[in-house]
Amino acid sequence: MSETAKITIGSKTVEYPIIQGTEGEKAIDISKLRADTGCITLDNGLMNSGSCKSAITFLDGEKGILRYRGYSIDELAEKAIFREVAYLLIYGELPNKKQFKEFCDRVHKYSSLPEGVYKILDQYPLDAHPMAVASSVLAGLSAFYPQYLKNDLSKEEKDEVMAQIFAQFKLIISYYYRRTKGITERVPTRQDQTYAGDFINMMFHKPGFTIDPEISRALDILLILHADHEQNCSTSTVRVVGSSKANVFAAVSAGIDALWGQLHGGANQAVLEMLEEVRNDGGDVTKAIAKAKDKNSGFRLMGFGHRVYKNFDPRAKIIKVACDTVLGRLGVKDPLLDIAKGMEAAALKDPYFKERSLYPNVDFYSGIIYRALGIPTEMFTAMFALGRIPGWLAQWKEMTEDPMTKIVRPRQIYTGANQRPFIPMDKR
Ligand code: ACO
Numbered sequence: 001m002s003e004t005a006k007i008t009i010g011s012k013t014v015e016y017p018i019i020q021g022t023e024g025e026k027a028i029d030i031s032k033l034r035a036d037t038g039c040i041t042l043d044n045g046l047m048n049s050g051s052c053k054s055a056i057t058f059l060d061g062e063k064g065i066l067r068y069r070g071y072s073i074d075e076l077a078e079k080a081i082f083r084e085v086a087y088l089l090i091y092g093e094l095p096n097k098k099q100f101k102e103f104c105d106r107v108h109k110y111s112s113l114p115e116g117v118y119k120i121l122d123q124y125p126l127d128a129h130p131m132a133v134a135s136s137v138l139a140g141l142s143a144f145y146p147q148y149l150k151n152d153l154s155k156e157e158k159d160e161v162m163a164q165i166f167a168q169f170k171l172i173i174s175y176y177y178r179r180t181k182g183i184t185e186r187v188p189t190r191q192d193q194t195y196a197g198d199f200i201n202m203m204f205h206k207p208g209f210t211i212d213p214e215i216s217r218a219l220d221i222l223l224i225l226h227a228d229h230e231q232n233c234s235t236s237t238v239r240v241v242g243s244s245k246a247n248v249f250a251a252v253s254a255g256i257d258a259l260w261g262q263l264h265g266g267a268n269q270a271v272l273e274m275l276e277e278v279r280n281d282g283g284d285v286t287k288a289i290a291k292a293k294d295k296n297s298g299f300r301l302m303g304f305g306h307r308v309y310k311n312f313d314p315r316a317k318i319i320k321v322a323c324d325t326v327l328g329r330l331g332v333k334d335p336l337l338d339i340a341k342g343m344e345a346a347a348l349k350d351p352y353f354k355e356r357s358l359y360p361n362v363d364f365y366s367g368i369i370y371r372a373l374g375i376p377t378e379m380f381t382a383m384f385a386l387g388r389i390p391g392w393l394a395q396w397k398e399m400t401e402d403p404m405t406k407i408v409r410p411r412q413i414y415t416g417a418n419q420r421p422f423i424p425m426d427k428r
Contacts, residue, residue, distance in 0.1 A: 009037050023058050040411045047307070050231075051408070052239065056089060056394050057230040061308035066315065068228055069093070077318050082195045082223040083107070086390035089228050090162060090397060104191070106159065110167035111189035114144040118175070118186075126180050130382040131260040133176050134169070139253035141168065149247050158400070161248055162393045169389050170195070173382045174202035180376075196220035199386070204374065214329045215373065218322045222366060225315040226387025228394060232307075234258040234265065238392045239399050240408045248396055255392045256385050262302070265384040268363040268370070271303035272377045275336040275367075278343070283335070285343040293352045301347060303364030310357040319365045323372075332372045340368060 003018040005028040014036045019027045027050045034040050043049045058067045066073040069088050076085055080094075087095045087103050095103060113121075120140060124133050142149060148161045167189075178184065187205045190198045197216035201209070229235065237258035242251035259265035278288050292301040306313055327334060344360050347353045363384075370380050399405050 057228045061310050064311045064314045073314055077221045077224050082220045085224045085227050089390045089394040106163040107167045108191050110164045113171050130176055130379045134382050135253045135256040137172050142247050142249035151245050170199050177203050194220045218326045221322050223387035226384050228391030235395050238396055242396045242399050243408045251396055252392050265381045267302050268367045268380040271363055272367040274302045275339050278339050285346050289346050305358040306361045312359045313361045315362040316360045323365045323369050326369050326372050330372050337368050
């Protein structure tokens with residue numbers, strides 16, 4: 001007999017099935033709890049609540065394991081390219097040559113944006129935050145492709161719209177960047193390049209520009225590392241919005257907004273700003289560490305800690321290596337890297353960080369790589385989004401195909417005033 005959990009509330013005991021995942025993780029299915037007992041569960045930050053079943057990404061925060069569709073992140077970072085990983089996440093298997101060509105051909109069809117979208121992009125202030133641009137333009141794309149606004153898309157329509165978003169997001173943020181440099185020339189897609197190589201070319205192309213294969217490989221790896229991370233804040237947002245059957249542009253745009261926050265993807269921008277602050281303050285990392293430990297300061301060590309990784313973030317280890325490669329290749333000596341390394345070493349020795357299992361996360365070193373590539377700090381979170389697009393699309397697709405999907409509508413424990421009579425204004 002499968003395992004069950006008994007819950008006793010007052011004199012009533014109810015019994016619920018325990019669901020087990022393929023990696024042995026367990027969940028009590030409490031979907032009948034309110035109907036049976038009148039009680040709901042309260043789980044601040046949803047730290048103990050599973051919101052769905054998913055076959056896309058497995059992570060074990062205690063052991064520092066991250067796998068996409070069963071493949072370890074280390075192996076994918078070493079052997080795969082980002083487009084291949086995008087296919088894997090979305091369709092569940094690594095593509096064979098034919099499948100990969102079909103996928104790439106579909107993606108390459110979208111090597112420009114509708115003319116109206118370029119006009120919209122041209123209207124943003126030059127100092128607009130790229131996440132504001134990315135999110136609004138992505139939502140705005142839905143206005144140009146009304147065929148995808150209907151409720152239930154066919155398999156072909158989903159394939160098409162996912163390839164389109166995957167391709168066009170790169171165009172949006174590279175065009176945004178070039179415009180901030182006063183260049184509105186549109187750089188054509190380089191089909192002979194990896195996704196990262198094509199993106200680097202779109203960003204920095206000028207006469208005589210060549211794409212350094214080592215640099216584009218390092219960026220491709222970075223994108224792979226960011227591609228999915230199960231039910232994190234932005235992915236859950238994509239699923240919440242998608243669960244109402246809002247269109248995929250709206251769902252992904254909402255994910256971009258969720259990613260923007262400092263406690264999530266916005267941390268990579270915050271890390272760089274923090275490192276710059278430390279440098280401007282004389283480079284003493286102990287001050288920043290002390291401030292992070294002081295609960296009254298309101299300051300946290302950006303790029304440290306993770307909701308689920310309580311041992312180490314496997315992505316951070318790979319990124320640290322990529323960081324050394326990129327800086328070595330470009331011959332960049334970045335004092336911020338030395339500060340980052342000093343800060344990491346000091347924090348890892350400090351009982352405060354040890355006791356709370358706070359380790360560098362994916363964002364701690366990624367910003368230094370972006371900076372070395374010449375990508376401005378404000379664009380870092382948009383770079384994270386560039387990598388996360390396939391994950392959001394895969395999760396959206398999985399959700400739309402799951403017969404168990406319901407509109408997400410949590411409950412609450414009301415703590416406001418009890419019923420009281422209305423008092424006219426002149427009597428208040
Ligand atoms: N610096 C200092 N103290 C920290 C930090 C930090 N970066 N992170 C957590 N803590 C402390 C908390 O103050 C708390 O201490 P307490 O137990 O004495 O009250 C304890 O560690 C647990 O912290 P919580 O906030 O409860 O942990 P939670 O799982 O909710 O938060 C989070 C995880 C948001 C990532 C947090 O560690 C943080 O704010 N980190 C800095 C921002 C960051 O790097 N975000 C990127 C995350 S990765 C990503 O989204 C891609």
